[in-house]
Amino acid sequence: GNSVTQMEGPVTLSEEAFLTINCTYTATGYPSLFWYVQYPGEGLQLLLKATKADDKGSNKGFEATYRKETTSFHLEKGSVQVSDSAVYFCALISNDYKLSFGAGTTVTVRA
């Protein structure tokens, strides 16, 4: 079956630091990959996506590249802000149209 493994948290950073959250997956077929973000007290928002190998998704300064050879989709941001404090979920969808989520990584950015 499909599964997503992402870096354990929590992660605490200072403002303007570099953020990486690792995500690897197991899936049948050719999945689409996503990062969702959940800000405190809010629902999930789609942050970025990639649909095929070597695609790079980007949004709000975040980037992730679909690496088929390493089955990875790591999330990166070069300079985080306090407003980036949230829980980040890696997810995939495959032939069954069902989203599979990672466990989530809590990120706290300190001023």
Next chain:
Amino acid sequence: SAVISQKPSRDICQRGTSLTIQCQVDSQVTMMFWYRQQPGQSLTLIATANQGSEATYESGFVIDKFPISRPNLTFSTLTVSNMSPEDSSIYLCSVEGGDSYEQYFGPGTRLTVT
């Protein structure tokens, strides 16, 4: 992306009672989904609800406990029946959208069972 609303946004309920959660979308969608997010956990799919057919439940979830209605292409309800404290969670609905089958989520309903 679709705009999704849920009612209620939160509720505190007594053990043994039932709560119905509503999900409204601003456009017609074929597939709607219901998820549970237990405290500090990731999301778990409860069921897929397509208009005009019975909901499809994931392993570990049954219709008697989580009956779902899907009367039209913009609305769905999830009922949490005979609640226990273990049902305390955030319940989210989502809809399929976009060309990559990504899903868009409502704001969630935070349920506490005492």
